[in-house]
Amino acid sequence: MFSKILVANRGEIAVRVMRACRELGIESVAVYSSADKRAFHRVYADECYYIGKADPRSSYLNIDKIIEVAKKSGAEAIHPGYGFLAENAEFAERCEEEGIVFIGPSPEVIRIAGSKVKSREMMQKAGVPVIPGSPRLESVDEAREWAERIGYPVAIKASGGGGGIGIAVVNNPEELEDAFRKSRKLGERYFRDSTVYLEKYLERPRHIEVQILADHHGNVIHLGERECSIQRRHQKLIEEAPSPALNDEMRERLGKLAVKGAKEIGYTNAGTFEFLYENGNFYFLEINSRLQVEHTITEIVTGIDIVKYQILIASGEELRHKQEDVKIRGHAIECRINAEDPVNFYPRSGRIVHYRSPGGIGVRVDSGIHMGYRIPEEYDSMISKLITYGETRGEAIARMKRALYEYIIEGVETNIPFHVAVMNDEEYVKGNIHTKFVEERNIAEKVKEYMAAFRPIKARLDEIFMESDLSREEISAIVTAIDLYEEEEEYGIEQRIWQAIFSLGA
Numbered sequence: 001m002f003s004k005i006l007v008a009n010r011g012e013i014a015v016r017v018m019r020a021c022r023e024l025g026i027e028s029v030a031v032y033s034s035a036d037k038r039a040f041h042r043v044y045a046d047e048c049y050y051i052g053k054a055d056p057r058s059s060y061l062n063i064d065k066i067i068e069v070a071k072k073s074g075a076e077a078i079h080p081g082y083g084f085l086a087e088n089a090e091f092a093e094r095c096e097e098e099g100i101v102f103i104g105p106s107p108e109v110i111r112i113a114g115s116k117v118k119s120r121e122m123m124q125k126a127g128v129p130v131i132p133g134s135p136r137l138e139s140v141d142e143a144r145e146w147a148e149r150i151g152y153p154v155a156i157k158a159s160g161g162g163g164g165i166g167i168a169v170v171n172n173p174e175e176l177e178d179a180f181r182k183s184r185k186l187g188e189r190y191f192r193d194s195t196v197y198l199e200k201y202l203e204r205p206r207h208i209e210v211q212i213l214a215d216h217h218g219n220v221i222h223l224g225e226r227e228c229s230i231q232r233r234h235q236k237l238i239e240e241a242p243s244p245a246l247n248d249e250m251r252e253r254l255g256k257l258a259v260k261g262a263k264e265i266g267y268t269n270a271g272t273f274e275f276l277y278e279n280g281n282f283y284f285l286e287i288n289s290r291l292q293v294e295h296t297i298t299e300i301v302t303g304i305d306i307v308k309y310q311i312l313i314a315s316g317e318e319l320r321h322k323q324e325d326v327k328i329r330g331h332a333i334e335c336r337i338n339a340e341d342p343v344n345f346y347p348r349s350g351r352i353v354h355y356r357s358p359g360g361i362g363v364r365v366d367s368g369i370h371m372g373y374r375i376p377e378e379y380d381s382m383i384s385k386l387i388t389y390g391e392t393r394g395e396a397i398a399r400m401k402r403a404l405y406e407y408i409i410e411g412v413e414t415n416i417p418f419h420v421a422v423m424n425d426e427e428y429v430k431g432n433i434h435t436k437f438v439e440e441r442n443i444a445e446k447v448k449e450y451m452a453a454f455r456p457i458k459a460r461l462d463e464i465f466m467e468s469d470l471s472r473e474e475i476s477a478i479v480t481a482i483d484l485y486e487e488e489e490e491y492g493i494e495q496r497i498w499q500a501i502f503s504l505g506a
Contacts, residue, residue, distance in 0.1 A: 001024070001026070001312075001315050002026055002076045002077045002101070002311065002314075002315055003026060003027065003076065004026065004027040004028075004029060004046075004073065004074055004075045004076060005017075005021050005026055005027070005028055005029065005075055005076070005077045005078070005079055005103070005311070006028075006029040006031065006066070006069065006070045006073060006075035006077070006078045006079070007021075007028055007029065007030060007031070007041070007045070007078075007079050007081065008031060008060065008066050008078050008079070008080045008081065008084065008085055009060065009079075009080060009081030009082070009083070009084055009086075010031075010032065010033075010036055010039060010041060010060060010368070010379065011039070011041065011368035011369075011379070011380075011382070012366045012367045012368040012369075012382070012384060012385060013081040013082055013083075013291070013293075013368075014030060014041035014045075014081060014368060015040060015041050015044055015366070015367075015368045016081075016307060016366055017079045017081060017307055018030070018041065018044050018045055019307075020305065020307040020308045020311060021311070023305075023308065024308060024311060026311070027046040027047070028044075028045045028046050028047075029045060029046065029047045029048070029049070029069070029070070029073045029075050030042050030044070030045030030047070030048035030049070031048070031049050031050075031051045031059070031060070031065075031066060031069055032048060032049075032050060032051065032059075033050075033051065033052055033053060033054050033055075033056075033058070033059035033060065033378075034050075034052070034053050034054050034059075035054035035376040035378050035379070036376070038372075038373060038374070039368060039373070040367075040368045040369065040370050040373070041368050047073055049069045049072070049073065051065045051066065051069060052065060054376060054378040055378065056084065056378065056379070060084045060085070061084055061085060063085065063088075063090070063091050063094055066078070066085070066091075067094060067095070067098055067100070070098075070100050071098070071100075075100070076100065076101060077100060077101035077102070077103055077311075077314060077315075078095055078100055078101070078102055078103065079103040079307075079310070079311070080102070080103070080104060080290065081290075081291065082290050082291050082292065082293060083380065086104065086289075086290040086291070087110055087113070087114055087288075087289050087290050088110070089107040089108075089110040089111045089114065090107075092104060092105075092106070092107040092110055093107040101314050101315075102314075103269065103310050103311060103314040104269050104270075104289065104290060104310070104314075105267055105268050105269050105271060105289050106266070106268065108266075109265055109266060109267055109268070109289060110289045112265050112287075113265075113271070113286075113287035113288070113289035114160055114191075114289070115159050115160060115193075115195070116157060116158075116159045116160070116161065116197065116286055117135065117136050117159045117195060117197050118159075119265075119284075119286060119287050120133065120197075120284070121135075122261070122264055122265050123261050123264070123284045125264065126260050126261050126263075126264035127260065128257050128260060128261045128264075128284050129257075129281065129282060129283055129284060130283055130284045131199045131200055131202065131276065131283040131284070131285070132150050132199070132200040133146075133150070133197060133198055133199035133200060134146040134150075134197050134198040134199075135197065136159070136195050136196075136197055137156075137180070137196050137197055137198060140176065140177045140180050140181075143156065143176060143180050143196075143198055144173065144176055146198045147170065147173070147176060147198060148173075150198070150199075150200045151200065152170065152171055152172055152173075152201075153169060153170060153171045153201040153203070154169075154170050154198050154199065154200060154201050155167055155168065155169050155170070155198070155199050155200075155201040156168045156170060156176075156179045156180055156183045156196055156197075156198050157183060157196060157197060157198070157199060158183050158184070158186055158187030158190075158191060158193070158194075158195070158196055159187065159191075159193055159195035159196060159197060160187055160190075160191030160192070160193035160195070161186070161187060161190070161191060164233055164234025164235055165186055165190050165191075166183050166186040166187045166190065166191070166196075167183070167234060168180075168182050168183050169201055170201075180196065183196045184196050202276055202278050202283075203436070204278070204434040204435070204436050204440075205229075205276040205277060205278040205283075205434060205435055206227060206229045206243070206245055206276070206277040206278070206433065206434050206435070207227070207228045207229045207231065207236075207274070207275075207276060207277075207285075207435050208225050208226070208227055208228070208229075208243050208245070208246070208254070208274075208275050208276075208277050208282070209225060209226050209228060209272050209273065209274040209275065209288075209292070210222050210223075210224070210225050210226075210254055210255055210257075210258035210272065210273045210274075210275070211223040211224065211225075211226065211270070211271075211272055211292070211295065211298045211306070212258050212259060212262050212267065212270070212271050212272070212273060213269075213270055213306070213309055213313070213319060213321075214262050214263075214267045214268045214269065214271070214313075214319075215268065215313050215317065215318050215319045216268055216313065216316060217318045217319075219318060219319045220259050220262050220263055220267070221259070221319060221321060221322065221323045221326060222255035222256075222258050222259050222323070222326070223298050223302050223304060223306070223326055224241060224242055224251065224255065224298065224301065224302065224326070224328045225241065225242055225243050225246065225251060225254055225255070226239050226240065226241045226242075226243070226292075226294055226297060226298060227239065227240050227241070227242075227243035227244065227245065227433070228274075228294065229433045229434050229435050229437060230422060230428075230433060230437055230438065231435055231438065232345055232438050233345070236293070236294065236336070237335070237336055237338075237415070237418070237419075237422075237438075238333065238334065238335050238336070238419065238422060239294035239297055239333070239334045240297060240331065240332065240333045240334070240393070240396070241297040241298050241300075241301050241328075241331070241332050242301065242328055242331065243277075244393060244431030244433075245277065245431065251328075253282075254275065254282055257273070257275075257282065257284075258273035261273055261284070261287070265287075267287075267289075268313065269310055269313050269314065270290075270291055270295070270306050270309060270310050270313075271287060271288060271289050271290070272287070272288040272292050273287055274286050274287070274288065291306065291307065291310065293336065293382075293385065294334050294385075295307070296332075296334055296364065296366060296385060296387050297332035297333065297334045297387060298332075300330075300332040300364070300387060300389050301328050301329055301330055301331065301332050301389075302326055302327070302328065302329075303329070304321065304326070330389055330390055330391045330392070330396070331389070331390055331391075331392060331393040331395070331396040332387060332388065332389045332390075332396060333387065333388050333396045333397065333400050334385055334386065334387045335385070335386045335387075335400060335404070335419040336382055336385055336415075337367075337382070337383045337384045337385065337386055337407070337409070337414055337415065337416060337419075338381045338382050338383060338414065338415045339375045339381040339382075339383050339412045339413065339414055340381050340413065340414070340415050341413060341415075342413070342414070342415040342416070342417040342418040342447050342451070343418075343444050343447050343448065344444070345415070347377075347381040348375070348381065348412050348413045348414075349374070349375045349376060349377040349381075349412065350374065350375055350411055350412035350413075351372065351373070351374045351375075351411050351412070352369060352370070352371055352372065352373050352374075352375070352409060352410070352411045352412060353371070353372070353410050353411035354371065354408055354409070354410030354411065355369070355370065355371040355408065355409055355410070356406070356407075356408040357384070357406075357407060358386070358402070358403035358404075358405075358406035358407050359406070360399075360402070360403075360406075361399075362388050362389040362390055362395075362396070362399045363386075363387070363388055363389075363399060363403050364386075364387040364388075364389075365384055365385070365386055365387070366384060366385040366387070367383060367384030367385070368384075369383055369384065375412050383409065383412075383414060386400070386403055386404070386407065386419075388400040388403055393431070394429075397423055397428075397429060400419070400423050401420070401423050401424070404416055404419055404420050404423065405420075405457070417447045417450045417451045417454060418443065418447050420447075420450045420454065421443050421446040421447045421449075421450050422438075422443060424446075424450070425441055425443070425446065427441060428441075
């Protein structure tokens with residue numbers, strides 16, 4: 001077992017990994033940028049090191065600097081979290097060369113998963129159904145031939161894409177050339193890979209994914225599925241487990257497909273196989289060769305700590321569970337709480353001046369923020385993940401409504417009203433969801449109604465902050481004092497200051 005792990009990430013996922021380390025008796029090492037001088041993950045870790053300016057290329061994407069800190073701190077392994085370097089084969093390879101364990105799959109598997117063209121080919125070889133589509137496309141004329149063969153609408157996709165980047169939907173031949181060039185350009189810009197391919201575009205599918213665990217001894221199991229159909233611009237916003245669309249027979253069939261696919265490519269560690277589901281058919285979509293944001297809901301319904309398993313697998317241990325040991329109990333829902341306009345989803349930044357997280361039975365909050373913290377402009381706008389559990393889906397929804405009612409975040413606009421609107425939508429409550437749900441149900445207009453209705457309730461809840469021990473001016477003064485502290489790599493004085501602030505509830 002490792003004695004020290006460096007977490008090459010920030011925010012809530014860094015804290016989540018460090019919690020697993022603490023429970024396993026492993027010391028954790030944090031890294032932080034200039035934008036995260038006052039981030040909670042710095043304080044929570046056993047050690048922390050400054051690695052560069054706010055621009056991710058200077059800090060969280062700086063492979064040389066992260067490796068340097070790992071060696072300096074004596075960390076034997078690196079956990080990449082999600083995003084940043086989590087699916088970077090070059091980084092995993094560099095870790096191997098430096099004698100540091102990368103907590104994730106091998107560089108070879110990361111490369112397969114990172115290429116949608118290659119992963120589609122591998123899944124077809126394994127007998128996993130894929131959406132009708134093309135191989136790699138070299139020209140617009142070739143794309144036009146495949147589109148005619150498959151039938152419109154089609155989607156042109158960047159092979160190395162993710163998070164909806166590089167996807168262009170084409171409804172007719174006139175739109176194809178522009179979409180082809182746009183996808184290639186985005187693929188090159190964001191993933192240094194201009195390869196594109198074409199797929200049949202499913203109009204109203206459900207997005208369902210399977211969590212797998214695989215050790216280095218040939219054992220592979222799945223932990224059931226998650227439904228991720230509530231999205232905007234191909235970005236997930238609400239996830240739940242299990243999917244309300246599947247029965248036990250379908251669940252078993254889908255799980256076996258994911259396990260089969262994982263074995264085909266020699267997958268190890270935790271990973272996710274994503275599928276689209278429509279009219280009784282599952283179609284392979286992509287592989288996420290990392291920990292997913294929404295791993296939390298699988299942990300809740302199975303009772304299995306996925307992050308701990310990542311560490312145990314990386315240290316060489318065998319899986320402690322067999323497939324028959326995995327039981328799905330109850331229902332869990334996750335809402336991603338983002339700093340953004342709840343109607344048009346534009347990201348927001350700013351300082352959190354009032355904060356109180358929800359609690360009570362069946363509620364979990366994963367976050368890396370605190371009162372007085374400034375949401376940086378340079379990174380993803382997610383503030384926290386709000387998760388509820390119930391014996392039934394109805395109870396999980398009821399608890400989510402209650403938790404959203406309790407959640408107070410002042411100083412920065414959030415998408416909490418969006419989640420309230422979805423939880424109260426009658427079709428969502430019935431489980432009639434798909435990837436076009438937000439648009440078809442006109443959730444944006446419902447959000448405006450809930451924003452207006454929620455103002456007086458919020459005003460009453462805000463009264464608890466009227467007599468706080470520290471005034472807004474006092475918090476501001478403390479923050480300003482820390483801003484003036486220049487020794488960013490020094491852990492002692494600044495660390496003690498922030499621990500004192502947290503102990504006061506600031």
